Amino acid sequence: MPGIFTVSLDLELYWGVRDKRSIQDYEENLRGERQAIQEMLAIFDAYGVHATWATLGFIFFADIAELRAQLPRDTPAxxxxxxxxxxYIQEHEWGADDQYHFAPELIELIRRHPGQEIGSHTFSHYYCLEPGQTADAFRADLTAAIDTAKACGIEIHSLVFPRNQANPAYLSLLHELGIRCYRGNENALAYKPRNQEQQNAWVRGLRLLDAYINVTGHNTYxxxxYARSRPFNIPSSRFLRPYSPSFAWIEEFRFRRIKQAMRHAAVNNRLFHLWWHPHNFGAHVAENQRFLGRILAYYEQLRRRYGxxxxxxxxxSLLLERLHAS
Structure with missing residues (x-):
């Protein structure tokens, strides 16, 4: 079996950063996100790259009125x-910035491109490891996400936990609700699932260093x-950090870090899983797309040389299902 190159994107608009940044502070990224997505889809088409767009349930709706009509009764406490x-839903002044909160047209655009899967990023950007949340509230949230997608003719099979807070206690619930797979975290201490309070400076600093220098290994699988148990874990290998002018002088280290892991997966018939948020590319769109193009061009080399x-x-997950049954 040849190596596998997997891409997943956490499509969440402003909802994904709402508790950390104001719209004004992050507006450049939000304003450029739609252009970035269109350019990503074009380059995916050019290189035949299939990707999962883990899409937040909230953004399926056209406006706040539609969303309010479908909110679950049991919400996270x-x-x-x-x-x-x-x-925030109740207090925000709606209208002027709806494009940063809702995007049903983007979901339809993505669906029209070959090899692009709409997965789930939960309904409300649900945090599965934060104190106060419960299994019942998570069930209500995920059910709302699945039902919202189904109303648009989309069957959800893949899940990405917001903030990578994969909760082992909830995996049986995923299977029960028809979710075949989820994106787990890298097998290294720095990437262990944590709630917000546990995300200390040491952990963040180690992950930043690991983006440029091989600290935790190739993280290929x-x-x-991973075919042994359902739902199937399809772990992350590398977060594609966005371009930063402050770190432009070491861009080649970032590229080489990803390139070496991709080659390791190709040569050894393993899986390499790259992920990011589309809004990461909303600022410095040209630089980010250029870097992504280099990655995909290298994938094309690996496809031709190693299959x-x-x-x-x-x-x-379908491949894992066949292996699981054999």
Whole structure:
């Protein structure tokens, strides 16, 4: 079995950063996100790259009125109330910035491109490891996400946990609700699932260093090993950090870090999983797309030389299902 190149994107608009940044502070990224997505889709088409777009349930709706009509009764009661988007829904002055909150047209655009899967990023950007949240509230949230997608003719098979807060206690619930796979974290201490309070400066600094220098290994994975239990874990290998003028002088280190791991997966018939948020590319769009183009051009070299194939998470899960049954 040849190596696999997997891409997943966390499509969340402003909802994904609402508890950390104001719209004004992040507006450049939000304003450029739609252009970035269009350019990503074009380059995916050019290189035959399949990707999973883990899409937040909120953004399926056209406006706040539609969203309010479909809110679940059981919502997360985080100990830190600022993490919940539900007070924001009631208090925000809606209208002028709807494009940063809703995007059903983007979902339809993505669906029209070959090899692109719409997955779930939960309904409300649900944090599965924060104090105060419960399994019942998570069930209500994920059910709302699945039902919202189904109303648009989309069956959800893949999930990405917001902030990578994969909660082992909830995996059986994923399977129960028809989710075949999820994106787990890298197998290194720095990437262990944590809630916000546990994300200290040491952990963040180590992950930043690891983006440029091989600190935690290649983080590629044996397909056979991850076919053993459902729902299938399709772990992350590398977060594609966005371009930063401050770090432009070491861009080649960032590229080489990704390139070496991709080659390791191709040569050894393993899986390499790259992920990012589309809004990461909303600022410095040209620089980010140029860097992505270099990665995909290298994938094309690996495809030709080693037979590496591009599969989205849903397609990987079908492969894992066949191995699981054999």
């Amino acid at each position: 985080y100990s830190n109330s600022g993490l919940s988007p539900y007070p 044996s397909i056979e090993e 590496m194939q591009s599969l989205n998470m849903g397609e990987v």
